[in-house]
Each structure stands twice: as C-alpha cells, then as structure tokens.
Amino acid sequence: MLLEFDEQEGLIRDRSLIDPNHVVAEDRIVGRDRQLQEVTKMLRVALGDNRPPNLFLYGPSGTGKSLITKAVCKNISRICESRDIRFGTVEVNCQDIDTLGVGVYELACRAADEAGVEVEVPKHGVATKEKWDELFRIVNENFDSVVFVLDELDMLVGRRDKQEPAFSRLLYQLSRAGANDELTAYLSVVAISNDTKMMESVGSRALSSFTPEDVHFDDYDANQLQAILRRRRDAFHEDVLDDDVIPLAAAFAAQTHGDARKAIDLMRVAGELAERQGDERVREQHVRAAQDKVEKNRVLEVVRGISQQKKLCLYATAAVAEQTEDGTARSTTGYKVYQFLTESIDADQYHQETYVNKMKEMTTYSLVDFERRSHGPSSGMFLEFQFGERPATILETLREDSRIEVAASDEVQSVVTAQLRNET
Incomplete structure (x- = not known):
C-alpha cells in the first residue's frame, strides 16, 4: 500500500512552502515592507562586527514577527560567513519553558547546537548561575556576535512567588551581560510577543538595561493574505488549485485577526484532504473542510x-x-x-x-x-x-x-x- 501511494503523483510539489514555520526567501515575504526594512536596518550592524540594538517585536499571532527575524538573521549569517565573522542566531520559543533555570539551560543548548559543541553542565542539580556561566562560555568561545531570539517571551512567567516574571529577569541578565565585561562577543536580544503590554511587566532594572527598539506588527488584511498565499502557490503542481481556493483561505484567516499561519495551514490541509480523497484538484469544499479541521485542532491543542x-x-x-x-x-x-x-x-x-x-x-x-x-x-x-x-x-x-x-x-x-x- 505504501508503494502504491508513493507511485501516485500528488497535488503538492513542495511541502516546505506550505509549512508556516519554514523560513522563506525575502521575495516571498509580503505586506511587511516597513517591518522588514526596520529589522534589517537595526540588525545589519552585525555585518561590520558591531553590536546590534535590542529589539521588541510585538503584535498578533501570525503577523510575520518570527518569520522576518529568522529571514534577516539567515541573510546576516550568510554574509558574515563570507567576511569571516562568527555570527550566531540562538532562537528559543518560551511557550513550554516554565522556569528561568530551564530557560537559561535551553539557551545554552541552542547556542551549543549553533556552534556545534556540547553543553558541559547538567540540566538538573546545578544552580542557575552555573547555567548562565556555561551559556556565556559557549558564546565567548564560539561567536563574535550573537542574536538571541526569544519568541513568545511573555509566556515565560516562572514561579508565582517571585516579585517579577521570569522573562523580566531573563532580559535583565542577557542585556546586562551584553553591556558589561562578562562577554567578549557582541550580544543582542530580539524579544517577540503577541502581548502588546508585555513591557509593562518588565522590572525597572531590566527595562533600563534592555532599552529595545520597538517594531509593531499589525493584522494582515484579506488582500495581503491572498498575496502571501499566491507567493506560495508553486507549492502545488501547476493548475491544480481552483481560482476560489486562495481567496477563500485568505477570507477565513482574515476573520481570525489576519493570521498568516492559519492561511498557510488552511491551504496545506485543503491540499492534503484533496490528495487523500484522490481528487485531481483542490476545490472550495476542501478549504471549507480544512477550516473546520484547523479550527478544531487548534482549540483542542489549547484546551487540553x-x-x-x-x-x-x-x-x-x-x-x-x-x-x-x-x-x-x-x-x-x-x-x-x-x-x-x-x-x-x-x-x-x-x-x-x-x-x-x-x-x-x-x-x-x-x-x-x-x-x-x-x-x-x-x-x-x-x-x-x-x-x-x-x-x-x-x-x-x-x-x-x-x-x-x-x-x-x-x-x-x-x-x-x-x-x-x-x-x-
């Protein structure tokens, strides 16, 4: 049965293009010219072996915050490599991190992965300070410049008995290390949040040392979502998408705060449903069925x-x-x-x-x-x-x-x- 399915020519040609987490080329990023330009201008100083400023990217989910950060850092890394500058991007999604200690260890692991080395302290049984020391050791020994991308940072609340949330203490330690002599490498932080008021919960010490440049991301409208999907329609084989597939997927996503991830997910699920049913084209009914499935899956994931x-x-x-x-x-x-x-x-x-x-x-x-x-x-x-x-x-x-x-x-x-x- 597996071989029979393998021999069938599906409707989807390149699944990576309809993966919401895939980092696409800049020419596929639509409706975010201002934000792309701002982030590029501020992070590009790493090309001259200088420290980029800290950034705070905020706005609703699925509006391009993570995508643009990853795309810009990817391009910077490629150019730095040609200039013999050791540039690294250490990205962590804070949604599933429950304490500051776990967060610091996760950063050390991601930095070690980026550098191709091993973390030399255990995850449990050591003080958080030892994890900080290990993180800074990895950065100092392997990078000239590093950008820490802290996605969904507001979710890292930490222990409730603390006076300030864990994300505030994380920002303080990272930004202070970048300004003091603890690091020889240049360090900057890109904090990403769906919560526009997150900075109000940051403690005064952290705020004075972090001092980010703000970049706001607003909702995509239906036309922008259509443009995003059209730039990815070559994920499918030629002439398999009905004309109303992209407008309908964009309209559904526009109803829920203009979430581009949802629009891309809808097109992917619609294509997969059409393939499983053995249909020759992706049609409106596949998008409607995908809408029901995507909505329920998302809600299920949250309410569990x-x-x-x-x-x-x-x-x-x-x-x-x-x-x-x-x-x-x-x-x-x-x-x-x-x-x-x-x-x-x-x-x-x-x-x-x-x-x-x-x-x-x-x-x-x-x-x-x-x-x-x-x-x-x-x-x-x-x-x-x-x-x-x-x-x-x-x-x-x-x-x-x-x-x-x-x-x-x-x-x-x-x-x-x-x-x-x-x-x-």
Missing part, C-alpha cells in the same frame, strides 16, 4: 492544557457568544452562566472577579480578546469578550471533557437565552 476552572469559564462565555448576533459575550452574563454550569456539575464556584481574571488569561492563547464597555448608566461597566475562533467549535471541543459533558447543553442554552433577555 488548561485547568478545569478555565474550561468552565471558557465554556460559559462561548455559550453566550454563540447566541449573540455579533458573537460577543458580556462578562456579567458569562458569569451567570458559569454559576449555573458549576452548580449543575457540582464544581467549585469562584467569585466574579476570579472568573474575569481567568478569562483575561485566555487572551494569551489568542482564543479571546476583550474590551471594557458600558451600555449606559444603568448597565454599569463590564468586559466584552470576542472570540478568535467560532464559539460553536470551542463548545464542541470542550464537551469532549467528560465532566463538562454532564451538563445538558439544552439547559445551558436555556439559561443563556434567559440571561440575554435580561440584558435588554
């Missing part, structure tokens, strides 16, 4: 890792949003549904302030966003939540949790209807 209480808060709020015309949910209404939900499954019930805080935390997963609103003197202030994915998809996914499934969906729906009637 969140606590039971966050699931209950998210379910209650999504149940409200599903029944409103604009797909939004007031925090006051969501909390009433949350109360009913916790009572019906006999779960612990938190105060409204805790419910609101847990929903705010969900913004870090790009599932929801919120605005502070008031609909007149009689309504008071409340938060209005907007969902990045269809509320129905979130509800369907959450109901795969056996404890939430106990709550009858029609009863929850009735409570939502009654509460929405009370709003007016």
Whole structure:
C-alpha cells in the first residue's frame, strides 16, 4: 500500500512552502515592507562586527514577527560567513519553558547546537548561575556576535512567588551581560510577543538595561493574505488549485485577526484532504473542510492544557457568544452562566472577579480578546469578550471533557437565552 501511494503523483510539489514555520526567501515575504526594512536596518550592524540594538517585536499571532527575524538573521549569517565573522542566531520559543533555570539551560543548548559543541553542565542539580556561566562560555568561545531570539517571551512567567516574571529577569541578565565585561562577543536580544503590554511587566532594572527598539506588527488584511498565499502557490503542481481556493483561505484567516499561519495551514490541509480523497484538484469544499479541521485542532491543542476552572469559564462565555448576533459575550452574563454550569456539575464556584481574571488569561492563547464597555448608566461597566475562533467549535471541543459533558447543553442554552433577555 505504501508503494502504491508513493507511485501516485500528488497535488503538492513542495511541502516546505506550505509549512508556516519554514523560513522563506525575502521575495516571498509580503505586506511587511516597513517591518522588514526596520529589522534589517537595526540588525545589519552585525555585518561590520558591531553590536546590534535590542529589539521588541510585538503584535498578533501570525503577523510575520518570527518569520522576518529568522529571514534577516539567515541573510546576516550568510554574509558574515563570507567576511569571516562568527555570527550566531540562538532562537528559543518560551511557550513550554516554565522556569528561568530551564530557560537559561535551553539557551545554552541552542547556542551549543549553533556552534556545534556540547553543553558541559547538567540540566538538573546545578544552580542557575552555573547555567548562565556555561551559556556565556559557549558564546565567548564560539561567536563574535550573537542574536538571541526569544519568541513568545511573555509566556515565560516562572514561579508565582517571585516579585517579577521570569522573562523580566531573563532580559535583565542577557542585556546586562551584553553591556558589561562578562562577554567578549557582541550580544543582542530580539524579544517577540503577541502581548502588546508585555513591557509593562518588565522590572525597572531590566527595562533600563534592555532599552529595545520597538517594531509593531499589525493584522494582515484579506488582500495581503491572498498575496502571501499566491507567493506560495508553486507549492502545488501547476493548475491544480481552483481560482476560489486562495481567496477563500485568505477570507477565513482574515476573520481570525489576519493570521498568516492559519492561511498557510488552511491551504496545506485543503491540499492534503484533496490528495487523500484522490481528487485531481483542490476545490472550495476542501478549504471549507480544512477550516473546520484547523479550527478544531487548534482549540483542542489549547484546551487540553488548561485547568478545569478555565474550561468552565471558557465554556460559559462561548455559550453566550454563540447566541449573540455579533458573537460577543458580556462578562456579567458569562458569569451567570458559569454559576449555573458549576452548580449543575457540582464544581467549585469562584467569585466574579476570579472568573474575569481567568478569562483575561485566555487572551494569551489568542482564543479571546476583550474590551471594557458600558451600555449606559444603568448597565454599569463590564468586559466584552470576542472570540478568535467560532464559539460553536470551542463548545464542541470542550464537551469532549467528560465532566463538562454532564451538563445538558439544552439547559445551558436555556439559561443563556434567559440571561440575554435580561440584558435588554
């Protein structure tokens, strides 16, 4: 069977072009001319064997922050090599790093990989200072200039008993080492975050030593997303994409904050679905099927890792949003549904302030966003939540949790209807 499939000519010619994490050539980067120019101008000083400034790249997920950083560093590395300058890029995604010590060790490992050497301290059983010393040893011995790319840096919170988050302490140590005599190599940091307010949580000491240049990335619109996909259509064999495939994939991605990763993922999944079904072309129905699959996969990935209480808060709020015309949910209404939900499954019930805080935390997963609103003197202030994915998809996914499934969906729906009637 494997050989039979191997002999079939598929629809996809180059899968790397429809991999959202693949670093494409500069001529395939669309709609980010200003940001590409700014990052290039600031990092290019490494070509003269000088220290580039620290950067803070911020904006919604999938708007080109990581892509542009990687593309620019890749070009700098190629030119530096021809000039006998030892330039390195040490990239770490902080999403799955839980403490400062683990973060420093991960940086040491990535620096060692880049240099082709071994890390000489263990991951566990040594003080964080020893890990810092090892990181700086690797950098000093193997590089003239190095750029640390800290992706999703705001996710590195660390231990809750610390006065400032771990990402603040990481920035302080890296930027201070770059300014002092601990390093002979030039060191600069590119901090990347979806959270536009991340720098407000950085401690004063770290802020004064880090002092980054800011580069803002805004949402892609549907036209820009179409241009991005057209630059990658040669991932497919000639004349296998229907004309409406790219506009539809771009339109779906534009609905969720203009996420280019989602647009590229949609085109990839649509192509794979068409291949599996033995179709000769990628059509509109494949994109629509891919949209359902990508949405559900993304939500599944997120909700698997969140606590039971966050699931209950998210379910209650999504149940409200599903029944409103604009797909939004007031925090006051969501909390009433949350109360009913916790009572019906006999779960612990938190105060409204805790419910609101847990929903705010969900913004870090790009599932929801919120605005502070008031609909007149009689309504008071409340938060209005907007969902990045269809509320129905979130509800369907959450109901795969056996404890939430106990709550009858029609009863929850009735409570939502009654509460929405009370709003007016």
